[in-house]
Amino acid sequence: MRVETRRQARPLFRSARRQTISERVRRLIPNEAKKRLIEVVGAENYDDTKAGRLVYSYDATPQFQSLPDAVIAPRNTQEVAEIAKICNEYRIPIVPRGSGTNLCAGTCPVEGGVVLLFKHMNRILEIDEENLTATVQPGVVTLDLMKAVEEKGLFYPPDPSSMKISTIGGNINENSGGLRGLKYGVTRDYVLGLEVVLANGDVIRTGGKLAKDVAGYDLTRLFVGSEGTLGIITEATLKLIPMPETKQTMLALYQDLEAAARSVSKIIANKIIPATLEFLDQPTLEVVEDYARIGLPTDVKAVLLIEQDGPKEVVERDMKKMADICRSEQAVSVQLARSEEEAEALRTARRSALSALARLKPTTILEDATVPRSEIAKMVKAINEIAAKYQVKICTFGHAGDGNLHPTCPTDARDRDEMERVEKAFEEIFSKAIELGGTITGEHGVGAMKAPYLEWKLGPAGIAAMKAIKQALDPNNIMNPGKVFAKSTRKRVVVTR
Amino acid sequence: MTSKTEQALIQKAFQERMDEDELMNCMRCGFCLPSCPTYIESGRQEAQSPRGRIALMKAVVDGLIEPDEEVERALNLCLGCRACEPVCPSGVRYGHLLEEARDIIAQHKKMPLPVRLIRKLVFAGLFPHQERMRKATALLGWYQRSGLRTFVRKIGLLRLLPASFRQMERVLPDVPTAKEMKERPHRLGPDGTVKKRVAFFAGCLMDTMFMATNDATLRLLQLAGCEVIIPPSQGCCGALHGHGGEKAMAKELAKRNIAAFEQLDVDYIVTNAGGCGAFLLEYGHLLKNDPQWCERAAAFAAKIKDISEVLVELGFDQRPLRVAPQTVTYQDSCHLRNVMKTVSAPRRLLRAIEGIEFREMKDADRCCGSAGIYNLVEPEMSMQILDYKMEMAKQTNATTIVTANPGCLLQMKLGIERVGWTGKVRAVHIVDLLLEAVEGAQAAKEEERIRKTS
Numbered sequence A: 001m002r003v004e005t006r007r008q009a010r011p012l013f014r015s016a017r018r019q020t021i022s023e024r025v026r027r028l029i030p031n032e033a034k035k036r037l038i039e040v041v042g043a044e045n046y047d048d049t050k051a052g053r054l055v056y057s058y059d060a061t062p063q064f065q066s067l068p069d070a071v072i073a074p075r076n077t078q079e080v081a082e083i084a085k086i087c088n089e090y091r092i093p094i095v096p097r098g099s100g101t102n103l104c105a106g107t108c109p110v111e112g113g114v115v116l117l118f119k120h121m122n123r124i125l126e127i128d129e130e131n132l133t134a135t136v137q138p139g140v141v142t143l144d145l146m147k148a149v150e151e152k153g154l155f156y157p158p159d160p161s162s163m164k165i166s167t168i169g170g171n172i173n174e175n176s177g178g179l180r181g182l183k184y185g186v187t188r189d190y191v192l193g194l195e196v197v198l199a200n201g202d203v204i205r206t207g208g209k210l211a212k213d214v215a216g217y218d219l220t221r222l223f224v225g226s227e228g229t230l231g232i233i234t235e236a237t238l239k240l241i242p243m244p245e246t247k248q249t250m251l252a253l254y255q256d257l258e259a260a261a262r263s264v265s266k267i268i269a270n271k272i273i274p275a276t277l278e279f280l281d282q283p284t285l286e287v288v289e290d291y292a293r294i295g296l297p298t299d300v301k302a303v304l305l306i307e308q309d310g311p312k313e314v315v316e317r318d319m320k321k322m323a324d325i326c327r328s329e330q331a332v333s334v335q336l337a338r339s340e341e342e343a344e345a346l347r348t349a350r351r352s353a354l355s356a357l358a359r360l361k362p363t364t365i366l367e368d369a370t371v372p373r374s375e376i377a378k379m380v381k382a383i384n385e386i387a388a389k390y391q392v393k394i395c396t397f398g399h400a401g402d403g404n405l406h407p408t409c410p411t412d413a414r415d416r417d418e419m420e421r422v423e424k425a426f427e428e429i430f431s432k433a434i435e436l437g438g439t440i441t442g443e444h445g446v447g448a449m450k451a452p453y454l455e456w457k458l459g460p461a462g463i464a465a466m467k468a469i470k471q472a473l474d475p476n477n478i479m480n481p482g483k484v485f486a487k488s489t490r491k492r493v494v495v496t497r
Numbered sequence B: 001m002t003s004k005t006e007q008a009l010i011q012k013a014f015q016e017r018m019d020e021d022e023l024m025n026c027m028r029c030g031f032c033l034p035s036c037p038t039y040i041e042s043g044r045q046e047a048q049s050p051r052g053r054i055a056l057m058k059a060v061v062d063g064l065i066e067p068d069e070e071v072e073r074a075l076n077l078c079l080g081c082r083a084c085e086p087v088c089p090s091g092v093r094y095g096h097l098l099e100e101a102r103d104i105i106a107q108h109k110k111m112p113l114p115v116r117l118i119r120k121l122v123f124a125g126l127f128p129h130q131e132r133m134r135k136a137t138a139l140l141g142w143y144q145r146s147g148l149r150t151f152v153r154k155i156g157l158l159r160l161l162p163a164s165f166r167q168m169e170r171v172l173p174d175v176p177t178a179k180e181m182k183e184r185p186h187r188l189g190p191d192g193t194v195k196k197r198v199a200f201f202a203g204c205l206m207d208t209m210f211m212a213t214n215d216a217t218l219r220l221l222q223l224a225g226c227e228v229i230i231p232p233s234q235g236c237c238g239a240l241h242g243h244g245g246e247k248a249m250a251k252e253l254a255k256r257n258i259a260a261f262e263q264l265d266v267d268y269i270v271t272n273a274g275g276c277g278a279f280l281l282e283y284g285h286l287l288k289n290d291p292q293w294c295e296r297a298a299a300f301a302a303k304i305k306d307i308s309e310v311l312v313e314l315g316f317d318q319r320p321l322r323v324a325p326q327t328v329t330y331q332d333s334c335h336l337r338n339v340m341k342t343v344s345a346p347r348r349l350l351r352a353i354e355g356i357e358f359r360e361m362k363d364a365d366r367c368c369g370s371a372g373i374y375n376l377v378e379p380e381m382s383m384q385i386l387d388y389k390m391e392m393a394k395q396t397n398a399t400t401i402v403t404a405n406p407g408c409l410l411q412m413k414l415g416i417e418r419v420g421w422t423g424k425v426r427a428v429h430i431v432d433l434l435l436e437a438v439e440g441a442q443a444a445k446e447e448e449r450i451r452k453t454s
């Protein structure tokens, strides 16, 4: 009985198909193809047992699950190329997968096929201290790379909250941001060169260690953020920068959400670019404190986590200026972290926000709306109004300095009535973001989840241009199919206000 | 092999018994993956990770897959170390899910006759009966002392056993005689004034094979100013049963212990084995559906405290403690750390001992691979994990490895034997080292006095 109701549960976004196993009985990998794939990677690196496939049927996106037909772990670029050739020949979808932490159903094999793992391709190949670059395989875990370069006094800034488990391959393909995005930019700003296996098995190299290079189209940038739909990244050369000399961290506390948001815009308008400018509202603070127990204030409506790094004098000057701005915007208190341990505890707490919110309710739906920095106060206000209108609880945290908020709704997928309201609320949030000159996703990507909404942002001509690129590089549509481009677009809700 | 009908029964039981909210609470963020020893040692296989195992359990509930061999394999390979819990921001209680899943499988699966017999013998016949535990230990003692051990080792009889069993035989402590395992006193007074009234949970293995450690624990409690009650009707905590798919039996053992302790007017119930302490701490959860017992269980659980916490609270780290100069490292007991949340107290005590250079080993919080009877049933993974542990221990140059749980202690001894450090490196339970340090300080003081008077 219980299983029945769950099967009937409607996906959050109706047009994004959530496939169950029973829906897709067609076997995608003929025996002959299987035999050839095993010849390439060895039997121990090919798994098509049911349990083996099930554990790669999901990622961190709620409401999406679909079984692949097999899971393959190649050991080198050559093997990846062979796999691509075989899959292209038999039209078998390929879903490259890092650690499966993406939040857009980017690695959910919605059309089956093979999931490609990079667990063997996880070495840091070189840290070049003369050219300030690191060359890595795609399976390297982000935090491992950071630690390795920091040992040499170097710095790799893109730090998605998932960094202790996310991979560089995943970061590149989602163009991930992090807490340091405001000052240092996102993953895109650190990718210098790539080795890519194309859908037909060709291996190409783009860019390189060069600081300047205009030979032809900038394919490196094209592949960054391509969500595994254009090719398979097998190696990346990344830019490193010198480690900033000092760093300071502070918390500004507010009894008014919009006042906090106004402070953000004002700091930037005052020509200060802090390293970190993060926003957490009260419900988020409560759950995070419940997990981390580091004494976060839970009796205020919002906090800003602010950091600056660089030469000591500059840091001190900026921190003072920002503290003054916060106070002038009615911050009830501004506290400087007393030690690096305390600062690190604050950052770690912020990073756990999303997963901590998951403790509230069985299902956690999160969004990634992004607006120009000047509009952040308006967006925060709109989110609260929309939540009230649809009677749903929405907690908000995010990279306020980037104009990138994560309104998050703790809910229960089994409650259909509420799910419907959640869905409507989020559609209205998307709409509002675009109206304010923003976008439907700042850093989490489109994947299968937001595909039906992409056209809202790009328009039909924008979609057509992107499809032309996809068609040229992957004519048989084997690379991560069902992502980015939707079969149909959602009707845009009209915001009446 | 699990037959199709067995699978169907298991699936049905999953749907009826697994806590669906807890399963859904996992938002699949993957934050737990880097802390999971089996995920790391299996070369990052999702099926050997907490997130993967939760997904498998949920898929069985959802009817997406059958509880087949692979599912069972993934659950069997889990250490149950619960390192995935403190790092989970969402607060998923993985240990509870695993326990329930294992119980369902064990109760519905028809196991081969020898396995069933052994399980019955161990779970029902031996552990719940302290008298039999003593007899079994005495038998082991007779084996060790009578010359039989020397003979068996000489003729190479042990070669018939798998390597890990063979090594295990070598590292078992020299156990007390039947006479030594006499009935304990039921009450001990403190040295000096009474600071706390505590009850001592003696444990089944601890009170037989590791009786010396229990004696040391009692002595330390007295020294720290505790009046100690040792209720005679207590018994095995049931952890082995609970983790091994014999939940019903675990519940009976829990009730016996609750009854044995609840009438006592004490501040704490003190344990010296992380594995037992953690299980006692969760009696409230174990008996949550039993209206007659749930409240009593929760009251009992609220008093559980590890010996190191009690000692620190009573300022034991302020008293003179001294051993011969040596480098020491500490291996966390998983359940002490991840369930009882005792992390700093043992370290603080060790650092307080004069003569010790304390060096933290890398990944001290990672399971050593002992995990109850895991090292016997999954020797391959267990030894792989142990070898990593020994490598980390080696990097500290420690000559003493301290633990806080009998299983971990044996595993450390096994590790030392495996890498050929026997005689050079020792493994000790923290209370034994502390008592040694108390005596060391006393001896030093005595020496000082003699030197002064002469």
Ligand SMILES: Cc1cc2nc3c(=O)[nH]c(=O)nc-3n(C[C@H](O)[C@H](O)[C@H](O)COP(=O)(O)OP(=O)(O)OC[C@H]3O[C@@H](n4cnc5c(N)ncnc54)[C@H](O)[C@@H]3O)c2cc1C
Residues within 6 Å of the ligand: A059, A060, A095, A096, A097, A098, A099, A100, A101, A102, A103, A106, A107, A118, A138, A159, A160, A161, A162, A165, A166, A167, A168, A169, A170, A171, A172, A173, A174, A175, A176, A177, A178, A179, A226, A227, A228, A229, A231, A232, A233, A234, A354, A355, A443, A444, A480, B028, B029, B030
């Ligand atoms: C709790 C939590 C916090 C997060 N915080 C942030 C954050 O602060 N900022 C942010 O930007 N994101 C964040 N994310 C989202 C996510 O962690 C990032 O998108 C991350 O980069 C994904 O890395 P991954 O290794 O898990 O990749 P996956 O999820 O496995 O894959 C992501 C995409 O990359 C593709 N891909 C992976 N490897 C390759 C390859 N070698 N070649 C081609 N395609 C490939 C996949 O097909 C997929 O489309 C968060 C997620 C969670 C769960």
Ligand code: SF4
Residues within 6 Å of the ligand: A355, A358, B025, B026, B027, B028, B029, B030, B031, B032, B033, B050, B051, B054, B084, B087, B088, B089, B090, B091, B092
């Ligand atoms: S950390 Fe918790 S929520 Fe995240 S995957 Fe692991 S168990 Fe699930």
Ligand code: SF4
Residues within 6 Å of the ligand: B035, B036, B037, B038, B039, B048, B049, B050, B053, B077, B078, B079, B080, B081, B082, B083, B084, B085, B094
């Ligand atoms: S209990 Fe230990 S082995 Fe099992 S999933 Fe959790 S961390 Fe991994």
